[in-house]
Amino acid sequence: MYPVINLGPFVLPTAGLLYILGAWFGLSLIERTAKQLKLNPEKMYGVAATALFGGLVGARLVFVAxxxxxxxxxxxxxxxPLNTGYNLWGGLVIGAAAAFFYGRFHQLNPAATLDTLAPGLILGLIVISLADFLAGPGFGTLTRVPWAITQYSMRRHPVQIYEILAGLLALFIWWRQHDQRLFEGQLFLLTISIYGGGRLLVDAFRDNAWLSSGGYHILQIISLAVMVGGLYLAARLGEKALQQQRQNETG
Amino acid sequence: MARLRFERTILLLALTALGVTWILFSREPVSQPRTISLTEAPIVGHLAPNFTLATPLGETVSLTDYVDRDGDSGQPVILNYWASWCGPCRIETPELQSASLKFKNQVAILGVNQGESAQTVTDFGLSFGLTYPLLVDQDNSVNRTYGVNSLPTTVFIDRKGVVREVFIGILNQAVLEDRLNRLLEEG
Incomplete structure (x- = not known):
């Protein structure tokens, strides 16, 4: 819809601008969430920035290789120019590895760190959906629902808006639960489970989804695994935490 | 505690079953062409608008000469929008020529000029020793159809005629080969 923004003689890619803004907001959000969870905001900011920078450099280096x-x-x-040529998987692996080593070096608790990073991660995914809505290739299936949007003369599901709503719901759950968690890692597991469930539901309405050879939506399969895996772990760890709590009370 | 664990297991299994059912329900019929709901638009995921333009020698070229919307006999097409006065276009032109030789008979590269005369197009082609077709669009009708407002702009179209990427800016060899390999791998 708006792939570029024309500013006089300059043509700026909308998606690129949104990613930069998203990274900035995401890092600021992580600083805030670290304060809410009573963790060191500088170190949490550091681990997120390392993941982001490591991911960018890694994605470029793998492409160059x-x-x-x-x-x-x-x-x-x-x-x-840096506006082209990145390898997604290279970026994900190297970004995660960079964050891991940063955490090891600073002796960060992995579960508590993930709790802090979860809102930033979800915000990043929301920004990707927003960029996809404004400037990207994504579009929904044909529909007659009243909230359909007209894209290129056809009424379609606003699938990226659904994705954004799933992200906002996950952020809401994080915010509601952040001061009553039973164990470290609970917020991360709950947040990704809710988001995974949301994407499992809404990806059915994407017309240009990533499909397996049998016609299945690959993102739905990944989302189901994330949702069920996250809820299972949350339940197991929650049970252990409750037992520990009871032992402490009786002991 | 055992009862709670049992209920939790049932709940997780029910959720998994619901998720699997939803995935099965959302499955796309593979025998049906995915482009069925697509309209013509110069947008990723849509059918690339068809056009017919002439080379400076008067030979007419249409997009549908290359892509096959209904079958599998087409080949991917790269539409490169350029002008002789455009510096960045001049930088990327040798890369396009090199790719046109490397991917000969696998991918079609078409250079669509923006608003210049047939003579200017001919001179540009000769100065770079280009062997891929350069098309004259003196009234900019195809440029307008594709919404080209910055040069260079390159549109990557798959063998079915679906736009896969609209790239604004200078292409380098690596990016070009990456995109071409992807188009060819997609079959």
Missing amino acids: IYWRAFQDNLLGIVW
Whole structure:
């Protein structure tokens, strides 16, 4: 709908601008959530920024490695232009590894750290959906529901808005639960379970979904695994925490 | 505690069953072409608008000469919008020429000029030794149809005629090969 924003002679990609804003808001949110959970905001900001920066550098380096022939005579091309050429999986793996080593170095509690990072992660996913809505390739299936949006002369499900609503619900659950958690990691598990459940539901309304060869929505399968796995772990760890609590009360 | 655990297990199993049912219900029929609900639009995921333009020598070229909307006999197409006065277009042109040779008979590269004369298009092609077709769009009708307002703009179209990416800015060899390989792998 708005893939670019024209500012005089400059053409700015809407998605890129939103990602930069999203990263900024996400990092600020993590600082706030760290304060709410009484953790060191600087270290939490540090682990998130390391994941983000490590992910960006990693995604670019893996892309350069795959297409080394194109860069070997043009080393400047590795760092410029930066608007193209990233490898998603490389970014995810290297970003996660960078965050892991940062956490190890600073002796951060992994479960408590994940609780703090969860809202930032969900906000990032909301921004991706928003960018997809404003400038991206995503669009919903054809429908006659009253809240359908017209995209290219056809009435479609606003599937990215549904994704955003799933994210907002997950953030709401985090906010409601943050001061009554039974164990560290509970907020993260609950948040990703709620978001996973939401994506499982709404991805059915995406017309250009990522499909398996049998026609199944791959994102729905991943979302189901995240939801069930998250709830199972939350229940198990919650039970242990309750037992511990009772032992402490009786002992 | 045992009763609570039992109830929790039942709840998780019920949720899993509901999720699996929903996934089965949402499954796309694989025998049906995915482009069935698509309209023509220069937007990712839509059918690329068809057009017919002439080369400077007067030979006409249509998008549907290359893509096959109803079958599997088409080939991916790259529409590269350019102009002779556009510096960034000049930077990426050798990369496009190199790709056109490397992916000969697998991918069609079409250079759509923006608003210049047939003579200018010919001179540009000769100066770079281009072998892929350059198309004259002197009244900018195809440029307008594709909403091109910045140069260079490159539209990647799969063999079925669906727009897969609209790339604004200079293409380098790595990006070009990455996108072409993806288009070819998608079959």
